[in-house]
Amino acid sequence: xxxxxxxxxxxxxPRVDDFRDLNSVDRRPDLPVLPGGRPGRGxxxxxxxxxxxxMIASRFAPHAFLGVEKRRAELADDLTDASVxxxxxxxxxxxxxxxxxxxxxxxxxxxxARRPERLSLDAVVADxxxxxxLEGVNDHENIGSIFRNAAGLGxxxxxxxxxxxxxxYRRAVRVSMGHALLVPFAPADDWPGDLxxxxxxxxxxxxxxxxxxxxxxxxxxxxxxxxxxxxxxxxGLSETAMRAGDVRARIPMARGTDSLNVxxxxxxxxxxxxxx
Amino acid sequence: xxxxxxxxxxxxxPRVDDFRDLNSVDRRPDLPVLPGGRPGRGxxxxxxxxxxxxMIASRFAPHAFLGVEKRRAELADDLTDASVxxxxxxxxxxxxxxxxxxxxxxxxxxxxARRPERLSLDAVVADxxxxxxLEGVNDHENIGSIFRNAAGLGxxxxxxxxxxxxxxYRRAVRVSMGHALLVPFAPADDWPGDLxxxxxxxxxxxxxxxxxxxxxxxxxxxxxxxxxxxxxxxxGLSETAMRAGDVRARIPMARGTDSLNVxxxxxxxxxxxxxx
Numbered sequence: 001x002x003x004x005x006x007x008x009x010x011x012x013x014p015r016v017d018d019f020r021d022l023n024s025v026d027r028r029p030d031l032p033v034l035p036g037g038r039p040g041r042g043x044x045x046x047x048x049x050x051x052x053x054x055m056i057a058s059r060f061a062p063h064a065f066l067g068v069e070k071r072r073a074e075l076a077d078d079l080t081d082a083s084v085x086x087x088x089x090x091x092x093x094x095x096x097x098x099x100x101x102x103x104x105x106x107x108x109x110x111x112x113a114r115r116p117e118r119l120s121l122d123a124v125v126a127d128x129x130x131x132x133x134l135e136g137v138n139d140h141e142n143i144g145s146i147f148r149n150a151a152g153l154g155x156x157x158x159x160x161x162x163x164x165x166x167x168x169y170r171r172a173v174r175v176s177m178g179h180a181l182l183v184p185f186a187p188a189d190d191w192p193g194d195l196x197x198x199x200x201x202x203x204x205x206x207x208x209x210x211x212x213x214x215x216x217x218x219x220x221x222x223x224x225x226x227x228x229x230x231x232x233x234x235x236g237l238s239e240t241a242m243r244a245g246d247v248r249a250r251i252p253m254a255r256g257t258d259s260l261n262v263x264x265x266x267x268x269x270x271x272x273x274x275x276x
Numbered sequence: 277x278x279x280x281x282x283x284x285x286x287x288x289x290p291r292v293d294d295f296r297d298l299n300s301v302d303r304r305p306d307l308p309v310l311p312g313g314r315p316g317r318g319x320x321x322x323x324x325x326x327x328x329x330x331m332i333a334s335r336f337a338p339h340a341f342l343g344v345e346k347r348r349a350e351l352a353d354d355l356t357d358a359s360v361x362x363x364x365x366x367x368x369x370x371x372x373x374x375x376x377x378x379x380x381x382x383x384x385x386x387x388x389a390r391r392p393e394r395l396s397l398d399a400v401v402a403d404x405x406x407x408x409x410l411e412g413v414n415d416h417e418n419i420g421s422i423f424r425n426a427a428g429l430g431x432x433x434x435x436x437x438x439x440x441x442x443x444x445y446r447r448a449v450r451v452s453m454g455h456a457l458l459v460p461f462a463p464a465d466d467w468p469g470d471l472x473x474x475x476x477x478x479x480x481x482x483x484x485x486x487x488x489x490x491x492x493x494x495x496x497x498x499x500x501x502x503x504x505x506x507x508x509x510x511x512g513l514s515e516t517a518m519r520a521g522d523v524r525a526r527i528p529m530a531r532g533t534d535s536l537n538v539x540x541x542x543x544x545x546x547x548x549x550x551x552x
Contacts, residue, residue, distance in 0.1 A: 050534075149540060152533040177534060218551050252550050257428040258326075258453060264425060264543045267536065271544045272551070274528050275494050
């Protein structure tokens with residue numbers, strides 16, 4: 001049984017409330033439900049054909065779609081997946097859709113899911129050979145890029161240390177090309193204590209740093225299990241976090257230049273391991 | 277002799293016209309002068325302390341600055357450079373500066389230069405060992421990131437093939453962290469004919485492609501002179517361009533993923549060569 005296609009002509013139809021005013025700071029459906037009446041409805045939003053396909057393939061079970069007919073047709077095969085049996089696909093014109101969403105959405109289709117229970121650190125690293133560990137990466141675009149690079153270059157999981165942005169924020173999901181929904185991630189609630197737990201599980205924790213005394217990255221990628229730890233641009237990793245790791249590794253940089261963007265540095269580390 | 281500090285209290289002062297309405301599509305000072313009355317004043321704009329420092333160190337000779345006192349003080353050493361002797365530094369409050377520029381500029385200081393004569397392909401590759409060649413890279417943020425990555429990872433020059441965005445557009449300069457002003461670049465006016473000229477000059481032209489039949493990137497980075505050629509996300513390099521190159525190389529990608537962002541792919545190639 002495929003999705004249940006329902007035509008929406010009235011932008012005020014309450015059935016599409018989960019897609020309403022996506023950019024409004026007052027109701028941001030894509031933020032977690034937070035105490036104290038702050039905005040956030042605890043939803044995850046997928047935008048565009050590719051990301052909606054990945055949401056359907058992920059553990060994030062969409063409970064509704066909103067889109068124009070053209071995009072529904074492009075998704076026809078995906079929308080017969082057993083996981084979306086009977087799920088409503090609200091079909092609207094581009095104009096009605098823009099009225100609902102609050103802006104013109106070029107990508108023409110949205111999927112929405114409730115935020116599932118978060119995964120545990122133990123669960124996401126159980127079978128992993130290569131993981132990324134982030135500290136203080138508080139930019140949604142960088143988080144999204146790290147997931148895209150992780151997926152492309154064979155990284156198995158992402159662990160969030162202290163001070164990171166939300167990977168399920170709409171912009172992060174979009175920049176990740178939907179890989180934030182597919183690459184498993186978990187928080188390290190005990191920071192940096194959980195780094196010791198990773199080491200106890202056989203991971204070599206490699207801190208990326210511009211420190212000239214660090215070993216060359218290529219010499220730090222061969223262990224059986226590797227956790228690449230990266231920090232925010234500017235401050236980089238905290239000394240506390242690096243001390244809890246095994247080895248400090250640097251990407252060779254030209255003189256007089258700054259460090260690379262954090263997602264770019266992470267991609268280079270992922271490549272160095274994938275290509276070894 | 278340092279710069280000539282001139283206080284500006286009236287946002288309509290004609291002396292700061294080169295900084296006016298930076299975002300206005302009608303006058304965009306940072307676009308080339310184009311025929312037919314289209315916008316564009318042929319200027320190059322540097323934003324923020326770091327990028328202004330790099331402009332002063334570059335071949336782009338600033339003829340004026342606009343900034344708040346705090347940023348002028350941070351730049352005090354740079355503003356005594358012989359290249360800016362007697363150049364006006366228009367000092368204004370943050371409010372007056374916002375009125376001039378058209379928006380609140382967090383970075384607090386701007387430098388402006390006239391676009392110099394473009395460099396020739398022969399000149400920029402003359403002493404280069406590693407260069408990047410771009411085709412169809414029409415996104416300013418990607419262009420900026422490529423310059424940042426090129427500078428950080430020791431690439432000597434950038435060559436623009438067909439269909440690329442302007443590296444001197446304000447956003448490209450900003451994302452490059454000012455390296456678009458420091459890493460020499462030139463257009464390849466004969467495309468793809470100039471690739472043959474590069475080969476005649478001893479460059480091995482390496483096309484980056486997701487093609488599974490291509491050689492592994494790590495096996496294509498050892499030549500004495502290497503030109504890494506990258507194309508836009510989506511279409512990638514044209515077959516015509518790749519045929520004019522020497523070798524096709526691929527970054528190993530996980531199954532079911534897309535290609536990487538073009539600036540990320542270029543960074544990985546630059547790293548693979550720097551780390552060899």
